[in-house]
Amino acid sequence: MRAYEVWIIEAETKGIKISEVILQNQIEELEQSEPVLIERMRTNLNVMRESVQAGLVGKRRSLSGLVGGDAAKVESHREKGGSLVGEVMSGAIAKALAVAEVNACMGKIVAAPTAGSCGVLPAVLLAVEESRQVSERELLMALFTAAGLGMILAERASVSGAEGGCQAEIGSAAAMAAAAAVELAGGSPRQTADAAAIAMKSMLGLVCDPVGGLVEVPCVKRNATGAMIALMAAEMALAGVKSAIPVDEVIDTMGEIGKQMSCSLKETAQGGLAVTPTGRRIQADFL
Amino acid sequence: MGKSNVFDLLGPIMVGPSSSHTAGAVRLGIMAKKILGDEPVEGTIVLHGSFAKTGKGHGTDLALVAGLLGMNPDDERIPDAPKIAIERGLNFSLKAGDLGDVHPNSVKFDLVAKNGGHVQVIGSSIGGGTILIREINGFQVEIKGDYPTLVILHQDIPGVVAQVTLLLTTAQINIARMLVSREKRGAQALMVLETDQRIEEAVLDLLRKLPRINQALAIEPL
Numbered sequence: 001m002r003a004y005e006v007w008i009i010e011a012e013t014k015g016i017k018i019s020e021v022i023l024q025n026q027i028e029e030l031e032q033s034e035p036v037l038i039e040r041m042r043t044n045l046n047v048m049r050e051s052v053q054a055g056l057v058g059k060r061r062s063l064s065g066l067v068g069g070d071a072a073k074v075e076s077h078r079e080k081g082g083s084l085v086g087e088v089m090s091g092a093i094a095k096a097l098a099v100a101e102v103n104a105c106m107g108k109i110v111a112a113p114t115a116g117s118c119g120v121l122p123a124v125l126l127a128v129e130e131s132r133q134v135s136e137r138e139l140l141m142a143l144f145t146a147a148g149l150g151m152i153l154a155e156r157a158s159v160s161g162a163e164g165g166c167q168a169e170i171g172s173a174a175a176m177a178a179a180a181a182v183e184l185a186g187g188s189p190r191q192t193a194d195a196a197a198i199a200m201k202s203m204l205g206l207v208c209d210p211v212g213g214l215v216e217v218p219c220v221k222r223n224a225t226g227a228m229i230a231l232m233a234a235e236m237a238l239a240g241v242k243s244a245i246p247v248d249e250v251i252d253t254m255g256e257i258g259k260q261m262s263c264s265l266k267e268t269a270q271g272g273l274a275v276t277p278t279g280r281r282i283q284a285d286f287l
Numbered sequence: 288m289g290k291s292n293v294f295d296l297l298g299p300i301m302v303g304p305s306s307s308h309t310a311g312a313v314r315l316g317i318m319a320k321k322i323l324g325d326e327p328v329e330g331t332i333v334l335h336g337s338f339a340k341t342g343k344g345h346g347t348d349l350a351l352v353a354g355l356l357g358m359n360p361d362d363e364r365i366p367d368a369p370k371i372a373i374e375r376g377l378n379f380s381l382k383a384g385d386l387g388d389v390h391p392n393s394v395k396f397d398l399v400a401k402n403g404g405h406v407q408v409i410g411s412s413i414g415g416g417t418i419l420i421r422e423i424n425g426f427q428v429e430i431k432g433d434y435p436t437l438v439i440l441h442q443d444i445p446g447v448v449a450q451v452t453l454l455l456t457t458a459q460i461n462i463a464r465m466l467v468s469r470e471k472r473g474a475q476a477l478m479v480l481e482t483d484q485r486i487e488e489a490v491l492d493l494l495r496k497l498p499r500i501n502q503a504l505a506i507e508p509l
Contacts, residue, residue, distance in 0.1 A: 026293050040294060047300050062304070064344050103303030106346050106366045113296045114415075115306045121297075143297060150296030159296070160414065176296075213341035215304035269341070286344065 003248045004152050004193055011189035018179070018189040019141035022148030041140045044110045048099070048122035051109045055098025060105035064286045067216045068105055071098035088131045092227040096123035100223040104216050113150045113159040113172055116215045119223030120173035121146055124181050124230045134184055142184040146176035149196055149247075156248065157255030161208035161267040164258025170219075170226040171203030171254060175247075177230035178237070187238050197243035197250045199233035204250075205257055207265035209272025212283040218273055299416055301360040307392055308338065308345035311412025313365065314509055315394055316354015318420055318432050319408045321506045325400035327355050330379040336391035338412075339383035348381050351394060355379070360416065389421065418509075426477035427468045432509035434463050434481035439494065440502040443469040443476035447499045451478065454493055460484045475501070 007021045014021075027034055058072025074094040077083065083090040099119035103109045109118040125142055128134065150159065153172045158164035178199035179192040187195070203226070211217040237243075243250070264271030273279050301310040320327060330352075338347050346366065353368035356375060364371060372379055386393050390411035399405050409422035420430040423438065430436055441447045448467065455462060461483040469476035486505040494503040 022293065029290075030292055037293075041297070044294075044297050044300065062344075063346060106302050106304065106309070106349075108300065108302050108361055108363055110300050111298060111306055111416075115301065115303050115310070118303070144293060147293035147296040151291045151293065154291050154296060162414070212344055213337070214344040216344075 002152050002155050005248055008189045008193055017183060018192050019145040019183055022144045038140055041143050045139060047110050051099045051102045052095045052122055052126055054107055055102040062104040062216055064214055064216060067220050068101055071101055088127050091130055092123045092127035092231060093224045095126055096120055096223040096227040097220060100220040104220055114169050116219050117169040117173035120226035121177045123227040124177035128181055128184050138184055142180040145183045145192060146180040149176050149179045153251055156251045158258055165261045165266050166206040166208040167203045167254055168258055170222045171200055171206060174203055174226040174230045175200040178233040181230060181234035182237050185238055191237040193247045194243045195233045195237035197247040198236055199229050200250045200254060202229045204254060207272050208267045209265055209274045210269055211274050211279040212286055213269035302363060302365045305345045306416040307412045307414055308347045309350045310360035310416040311418050312347045312350035313354040313360040314418045315410045316351045319396040319398060320355050320357060322408050322423060323398045323400050323406045324504055325402045325404055327377055327398045328401050329399035330355055331397040332381045333384040333395040335386040335393040338392050338394055352379055428479045429466055434508055435485050436506040437480040437486055438504045439478040439500060441476055442499040443473050450497050458490045
């Protein structure tokens with residue numbers, strides 16, 4: 001089984017970034033050249049950018065009518081100078097909502113790691129891009145860092161809400177985005193691990209309780225939650241704050257908690273917000 | 288989950304909202320069309336389990352029709368699939384039904400082709416956009432669409448399988464997986480071969496000329 005710690009040690013020994021270790025690993029495992037893999041990742045980045053732009057316009061509504069237009073509200077609030085939390089945070093909230101709304105409205109997105117959690121990673125990376133000078137190459141490499149951590153999450157635990165609850169989807173996305181943000185901001189390989197661990201710990205136990213079984217309520221807003229936790233964790237790790245529990249152990253714990261979680265709280269719409277009086281009413285009205 | 292790669296975690300690029308209920312549904316439609324082997328003009332679609340219960344909110348119905356029209360999971364015309372179906376002359380109907388002891392995300396297609404051909408396909412969306420075709424015309428199969436696939440309807444007598452594999456050997460086509468099922472001993476049987484190499488039309492023609500072979504169809508991977 002893979003371990004993130006192995007990659008950190010390799011990066012530290014060779015004096016390279018964690019993304020370079022992951023890229024090399026994938027060149028070998030997929031038997032494809034670096035330019036081919038970089039190009040495939042560029043396609044992902046471009047679709048991420050398009051989905052942010054499409055969502056910020058906010059014209060579309062989801063099939064149920066429950067979702068749409070909130071990203072545009074947050075964007076407009078900040079543009080008017082009303083942001084309470086500042087440019088980066090507010091920008092990330094708007095972008096996370098934007099991509100998740102596009103997904104709910106049957107627009108085109110990149111699953112990251114899933115469709116339901118597709119807003120977290122683009123929101124965090126593109127908000128960081130707006131706040132400091134980063135090259136496209138750096139963004140692409142940060143995506144390799146995120147995806148590499150995602151491989152560990154998928155293999156040691158799960159990235160499926162049906163298997164592990166929301167912690168496995170938004171939680172995984174937040175951990176991936178935290179690690180990527182640290183690398184993008186110039187942090188060390190060890191700091192990417194601390195950020196991922198802190199983000200994942202903040203999401204442990206979160207249940208998957210979609211109203212009507214749809215990827216709308218509370219999924220869209222939880223993408224903004226995931227982006228905030230990722231930025232918080234990256235900020236702490238970059239400042240030198242360490243995670244007491246190493247990232248691989250946190251990931252294993254997420255998997256264990258997922259197994260212990262009741263089935264009613266794992267994407268079945270039989271518990272949590274889905275069975276509140278309002279949740280039931282929404283389901284009855286629509287379905 | 289087994290060993291993954293970076294593009295399993297960042298991807299697929301798809302139209303939302305759900306990899307299983309939307310992207311997987313498109314791929315089921317595509318596979319059903321490939322198995323039919325021609326443009327469908329009539330389609331009866333039965334949605335089972337979670338596909339029936341939450342399909343409307345996930346656009347599962349739109350996605351299945353989009354697949355029958357040959358659209359890919361990242362095609363932004365998926366929400367307009369019903370309109371496009373009418374323009375292209377595909378008559379379709381959707382209904383909820385019980386397909387028995389199958390995966391919760393399952394669907395049955397009854398399709399009629401432009402050339403008059405007819406096929407019945409049952410398939411499931413088994414997670415993350417991955418699909419599995421479970422039944423073709425009543426025969427149990429297991430087709431994921433990750434390999435070039437050969438589907439052969441033949442008579443269940445000794446030697447037919449050997450003839451087919453010999454021909455593939457001559458054509459330098461390696462078999463990755465193989466499954467044989469039959470109605471009953473000596474009756475009609477179905478052979479599904481997943482191969483490492485693409486099956487050229489010339490090879491397919493030779494296969495069709497073999498004795499005891501009723502039908503042979505090559506399906507390109509998704």
